[in-house]
Amino acid sequence: MSRDDPQADVLIVGAGHNGLTAGCYLARAGLKVLVVESSPAVGGMTSTNTVLAGAPQHRINEGAMDSSLWRTTTIARDLDLARYGLRELDIGTPYAFLDGDGSSLCIHRDPVRTAEEVGRFNRADGRAYLELANALEAAMNIAVPYMNSNPLRPALPEIASGALRSARHPRRFGPLTEFLTTSQAEFIDSRFTDHRIKSLLAAVPCFAPISADGTAWVLIYFGLIHRVGVGRFQGGTGAVTDALARCFADAGGSVRLDAPVESLVIRGGRACGVQLESGEQIYARSVVTTTNAATVLGRWLPDGVLPDRLAQRVPYIPTSSTHASSFKIDIALSGRAELSNHQINRRDDVDLRRPALCLTTFDDHVAAWSACARGAVADPLPGFAILPTGMDTSQAPDGQDTFWFWSGISPAHPARPWPELAGPTAQSVLGDVAKYIDGLEKLEIERRVMTPEDIEARFRAPDGNVYHVDPIATRFGPLRPLRGAAGYRTPVDGLFLSGASTHPSAGICGIPGQQAARAVLRARKGWMPLRGRASR
Numbered sequence: 308m309s310r311d312d313p314q315a316d317v318l319i320v321g322a323g324h325n326g327l328t329a330g331c332y333l334a335r336a337g338l339k340v341l342v343v344e345s346s347p348a349v350g351g352m353t354s355t356n357t358v359l360a361g362a363p364q365h366r367i368n369e370g371a372m373d374s375s376l377w378r379t380t381t382i383a384r385d386l387d388l389a390r391y392g393l394r395e396l397d398i399g400t401p402y403a404f405l406d407g408d409g410s411s412l413c414i415h416r417d418p419v420r421t422a423e424e425v426g427r428f429n430r431a432d433g434r435a436y437l438e439l440a441n442a443l444e445a446a447m448n449i450a451v452p453y454m455n456s457n458p459l460r461p462a463l464p465e466i467a468s469g470a471l472r473s474a475r476h477p478r479r480f481g482p483l484t485e486f487l488t489t490s491q492a493e494f495i496d497s498r499f500t501d502h503r504i505k506s507l508l509a510a511v512p513c514f515a516p517i518s519a520d521g522t523a524w525v526l527i528y529f530g531l532i533h534r535v536g537v538g539r540f541q542g543g544t545g546a547v548t549d550a551l552a553r554c555f556a557d558a559g560g561s562v563r564l565d566a567p568v569e570s571l572v573i574r575g576g577r578a579c580g581v582q583l584e585s586g587e588q589i590y591a592r593s594v595v596t597t598t599n600a601a602t603v604l605g606r607w608l609p610d611g612v613l614p615d616r617l618a619q620r621v622p623y624i625p626t627s628s629t630h631a632s633s634f635k636i637d638i639a640l641s642g643r644a645e646l647s648n649h650q651i652n653r654r655d656d657v658d659l660r661r662p663a664l665c666l667t668t669f670d671d672h673v674a675a676w677s678a679c680a681r682g683a684v685a686d687p688l689p690g691f692a693i694l695p696t697g698m699d700t701s702q703a704p705d706g707q708d709t710f711w712f713w714s715g716i717s718p719a720h721p722a723r724p725w726p727e728l729a730g731p732t733a734q735s736v737l738g739d740v741a742k743y744i745d746g747l748e749k750l751e752i753e754r755r756v757m758t759p760e761d762i763e764a765r766f767r768a769p770d771g772n773v774y775h776v777d778p779i780a781t782r783f784g785p786l787r788p789l790r791g792a793a794g795y796r797t798p799v800d801g802l803f804l805s806g807a808s809t810h811p812s813a814g815i816c817g818i819p820g821q822q823a824a825r826a827v828l829r830a831r832k833g834w835m836p837l838r839g840r841a842s843r
Contacts, residue, residue, distance in 0.1 A: 321597030323351025328820030355543025362639030443530025459794035597806030660697030690714030
């Protein structure tokens with residue numbers, strides 16, 4: 308098989324949700340599409356699998372958990388994913404802070420309800436929260452259409468319409484004027500008093516060093532919570548890629564598993580396929596890759612293919628500039644975990660088994676980011692603790708639970724090796740969590756601990772970076788993953804980028820896949836799809 312006799316119109320590297328989303332759109336457009344995936348199953352960071360040998364009926368969400376940006380897109384509707392079995396569950400109360408005194412504070416989808424709950428602890432904080440929520444709502448009118456478009460070809464009519472709606476309330480933008488000039492820590496500390504709301508504002512958007520100037524913008528995530536809410540998928544996050552895979556197959560697409568890519572095949576300056584680690588070469592008219600952009604542009608391309616100025620920028624694509632990475636714990640439980648001490652103190656219908664739980668304070672978050680910079684693991688280590696089965700009992704046997712913990716504030720390059728730190732760090736985290744979740748230690752069947760090194764090996768993510776490219780202000784929009792290679796289409800003819808490295812970012816959203824497919828279709832000139840030709 309040669310480049311003159313391609314196996315596909317489009318070859319996609321990666322069967323995560325972005326790769327399969329792109330594949331569905333392209334296959335439905337009549338193109339012959341092949342997806343190659345290094346793992347033995349589809350899913351990538353949205354996988355849900357039975358990974359614990361001692362608990363074969365407990366399904367574990369290996370990477371992502373909650374979705375928000377996905378809910379702003381047209382993907383599920385465009386691809387009719389409900390027909391392929393996708394069911395999204397809405398979390399009316401997606402986050403909760405549990406205090407050591409038995410009290411709790413929740414972030415609800417309804418900003419007024421949230422502000423009222425904050426106000427019960429501190430009236431001024433309640434007013435400040437509502438002021439922030441109103442400002443973020445105005446910002447969402449512009450941010451949502453921009454995030455759902457190509458950063459080099461933004462949806463100007465929708466953005467302009469949103470700007471006009473927001474312009475009717477100019478005073479609401481007041482808090483946002485500090486977003487790019489102050490740190491997240493300073494913004495929170497200067498506007499709020501009660502430690503509960505300060506802790507939630509520090510915990511929920513843990514994207515960038517909390518004390519660094521210009522990081523207050525991460526609080527925009529609260530605007531997304533209130534605009535579209537937060538969801539989880541029945542059966543786990545893997546239900547997204549399972550539905551996409553069925554849609555893709557129905558449209559005529561093909562997937563090859565256990566097919567890790569070693570490099571891109573370039574002929575005459577054009578990307579015309581990939582070489583697998585086995586040595587096999589697969590040819591196609593175009594290649595879309597969802598792999599980390601630093602790997603694709605820095606390792607998979609031969610020297611001299613990229614323009615010199617762009618090639619010089621590639622080594623500076625940041626994957627650990629924040630010094631932080633991910634640490635994860637998954638546990639299968641033999642029974643039902645409870646939060647009795649805090650649940651009894653709630654005076655509403657909130658079931659604390661459902662939200663993502665924040666158990667550490669504002670000061671703990673500030674200290675954790677400082678520890679990362681020193682190459683140390685913070686104690687306590689901030690993160691989210693979730694009982695996925697609190698919302699979806701299908702992920703474990705009847706009457707049993709799964710437990711999921713993720714921290715994005717563990718050192719990417721610790722002073723001591725991760726194999727030495729993994730066990731003690733997990734024990735410390737679980738000791739803290741056990742103060743809030745009854746029976747965690749007694750009910751444990753088996754656990755899996757994943758350090759940044761384990762996450763890098765499992766998902767091919769350098770430095771264990773689940774965002775692929777550090778989510779800092781200078782790496783978004785037309786600067787993501789780097790200037791000169793944004794907008795999904797690269798300067799290398801036939802090569803397109805997608806996945807978490809590209810606009811708008813990581814997480815369960817599918818926008819990089821949707822937009823990459825559109826970029827391929829725009830670039831298609833004079834093609835006669837292989838499917839439309841007589842086979843040779």
